[in-house]
Amino acid sequence: LRYFCYGCLFTSATWSVLLFVYFNLSHDGLALGSAPAPGVRPWGSQHRFQPRITHWPGHEPRPNDRRKAPAGNQRTAELSPEMGMIFNEQDQEVRDEGYHKHAFNMLISNRLGYHRDLPDTRNGKCKEVVYPPALPSASVVICFFNEALSALLRTVHSVLDRTPAYLLHEIILVDDDSELADLKGELDAYIEQNLQGKVKLVRNEKREGLIRGRMVGASHATGEVLVFLDSHCEVNEMWLQPLLAPIKEDRRTVVCPVIDIISADTLVYSPSPIVRGGFNWGLHFKWDPVPPSDLNSPDGAVAPIRSPTMAGGLFAMDRNYFNELGQYDSGMDIWGGENLEISFRIWMCGGQLLIIPCSRVGHIFRKRRPYGSPGGQDTMAHNSLRLAHVWMDEYKEQYFALRPELRTRSYGDISERLSVRQRLRCHSFKWYLDHVYPEMQAAEARGKAQQPVFLNKGLRRPKVLQRGRLRNLQANKCLVAQGRPSQKGGIVVLRDCHPSDPEQEWAYDEEQELILAGLLCLDVSEVRSSDPPRLMKCHGSGGSQQWTLGKSNRLYQVSVGQCLAAVDPLSHKGYVAMAICNGSESQQWQLED
Numbered sequence: 001l002r003y004f005c006y007g008c009l010f011t012s013a014t015w016s017v018l019l020f021v022y023f024n025l026s027h028d029g030l031a032l033g034s035a036p037a038p039g040v041r042p043w044g045s046q047h048r049f050q051p052r053i054t055h056w057p058g059h060e061p062r063p064n065d066r067r068k069a070p071a072g073n074q075r076t077a078e079l080s081p082e083m084g085m086i087f088n089e090q091d092q093e094v095r096d097e098g099y100h101k102h103a104f105n106m107l108i109s110n111r112l113g114y115h116r117d118l119p120d121t122r123n124g125k126c127k128e129v130v131y132p133p134a135l136p137s138a139s140v141v142i143c144f145f146n147e148a149l150s151a152l153l154r155t156v157h158s159v160l161d162r163t164p165a166y167l168l169h170e171i172i173l174v175d176d177d178s179e180l181a182d183l184k185g186e187l188d189a190y191i192e193q194n195l196q197g198k199v200k201l202v203r204n205e206k207r208e209g210l211i212r213g214r215m216v217g218a219s220h221a222t223g224e225v226l227v228f229l230d231s232h233c234e235v236n237e238m239w240l241q242p243l244l245a246p247i248k249e250d251r252r253t254v255v256c257p258v259i260d261i262i263s264a265d266t267l268v269y270s271p272s273p274i275v276r277g278g279f280n281w282g283l284h285f286k287w288d289p290v291p292p293s294d295l296n297s298p299d300g301a302v303a304p305i306r307s308p309t310m311a312g313g314l315f316a317m318d319r320n321y322f323n324e325l326g327q328y329d330s331g332m333d334i335w336g337g338e339n340l341e342i343s344f345r346i347w348m349c350g351g352q353l354l355i356i357p358c359s360r361v362g363h364i365f366r367k368r369r370p371y372g373s374p375g376g377q378d379t380m381a382h383n384s385l386r387l388a389h390v391w392m393d394e395y396k397e398q399y400f401a402l403r404p405e406l407r408t409r410s411y412g413d414i415s416e417r418l419s420v421r422q423r424l425r426c427h428s429f430k431w432y433l434d435h436v437y438p439e440m441q442a443a444e445a446r447g448k449a450q451q452p453v454f455l456n457k458g459l460r461r462p463k464v465l466q467r468g469r470l471r472n473l474q475a476n477k478c479l480v481a482q483g484r485p486s487q488k489g490g491i492v493v494l495r496d497c498h499p500s501d502p503e504q505e506w507a508y509d510e511e512q513e514l515i516l517a518g519l520l521c522l523d524v525s526e527v528r529s530s531d532p533p534r535l536m537k538c539h540g541s542g543g544s545q546q547w548t549l550g551k552s553n554r555l556y557q558v559s560v561g562q563c564l565a566a567v568d569p570l571s572h573k574g575y576v577a578m579a580i581c582n583g584s585e586s587q588q589w590q591l592e593d
């Protein structure tokens, strides 16, 4: 183990002395308040205050609820599936507005508040790794545009709560000219009252996009290492030390944590598999399986993994090295492509990019990007074009073969970037493909591209827990497809029950999906939650297809936060709809043989 037993020789007493010396001699950079006791206590334990929304009906307040989640690779955090329950119109508004503006469930995000426990998703062996006590200090840079305040502040507090103060030089927030009112007044006031001296807020005067936004953040940073995070992340237990240690060992090493999944619909935190970054010739990032030769190293589950590319949002890098290596391409706008650009640049110009399995950071994965670019441009194409022209040599033809319309598209001035490449005497793109990403060419030689891995798709089929007809107790009728059960998008209605009709048979599985006739899943629209449920292809990632069957026979929809109800139980039309759960008979269902 590379970082195993660094400190084993020291007793805990000598360890504290070392830390003490470190604080006093090598670190005048404790700009963020008083020197912490050498017990390495996170800030959060000294400054625990109430989030804005402290509890929700029927449940105990969360913020001081510090129950420890069980250790090991459990699949989900302990979060009630009913965390998103709608009680009134105001809840409904928060939820719907949240999906509209942020593409995730803001009602749940607000209810969680600014602190929460997370399941420790690391491999158990990570807990045995000992890191050198003296590590470089970190400036955490978070650039945001129109982020939900609760998600942004939970990101900030997760860092404060789970980072030893002596390693955290500062947190720099870059507001990329957000339009939302609470990101102005309320955020300012909150920082002033609660985060004084720890968090710097910088505001862009106009929208720059995340690439120039991060460069602004980095230019204000004074810590030794830059750590970039998206504005809807939560860092997990012992996340930072495993990132800093390899950088301390070699300043040209750039590191990424494993990016765990925070569900956009339920905010449940679950572990990601260990995968690495790749890309395809359309210049889209994808996750690839780790080659067995890398996985089966003697260090097993804790060894860093070489990664051809990074996802982009979450990484740590020596600050001077970031500058030497040419920061980012400031000609890139808003979103997209910068992650492949910096990945190619790192590898081609003498650095290396690693994924650190013992560092875990959650990220809210959403199904759509809730914002565009100011002029409506396709910034991903613009940015990709720039990176192809600067870094890909003759291989840019592969991109143009897929995107012929871009061949003649202008991409601005790239001379500064070409001079970066020259100054650093970087390798060719062929060298990169041969040495860093041979799997891509190997897959092509076999005649098909390497299949990506999807983080949230379990490989196994979920086990069916219960089968039968779904009878509404008030109407005394069964839920069936209005048309054919195989018709995607078709609605469901109540009809007379026929015990032997296979088209009336629902399966309820451990993913909490309801599957009709073994074909399609009962699904709701996230954006238009007033629409009736419909039958859709099962996507296997919960949320819009996740139902709980339970208490008082209700059928609760997890992302909508409402219960399935018969609209007019006596009418032969048999319509059903989502409604605020009220325990009435029209909302009672039985799954029966």
Ligand code: LR7
Pocket (backbone or CB within 6 Å): 143, 144, 145, 146, 147, 176, 207, 208, 209, 210, 213, 229, 230, 231, 232, 259, 311, 312, 313, 314, 334, 335, 336, 337, 338, 339, 363, 369
């Ligand atoms: O104009 C903008 N200004 C901003 O400040 C647009 C965005 N942003 C902020 C935004 O608020 C967020 O904090 O930039 C951050 C990233 O934007 P997202 O969350 O919309 O991006 P994403 O998570 O969909 O996209 C991934 O790819 C991007 C390519 O440009 C960035 O590199 C993101 O950081 C990156 N996110 C991750 O790597 C997290 C894991 C996702 C995967 C795979």
Ligand code: MN
Pocket (backbone or CB within 6 Å): 230, 231, 232, 313, 363, 364
């Ligand atoms: Mn993101």
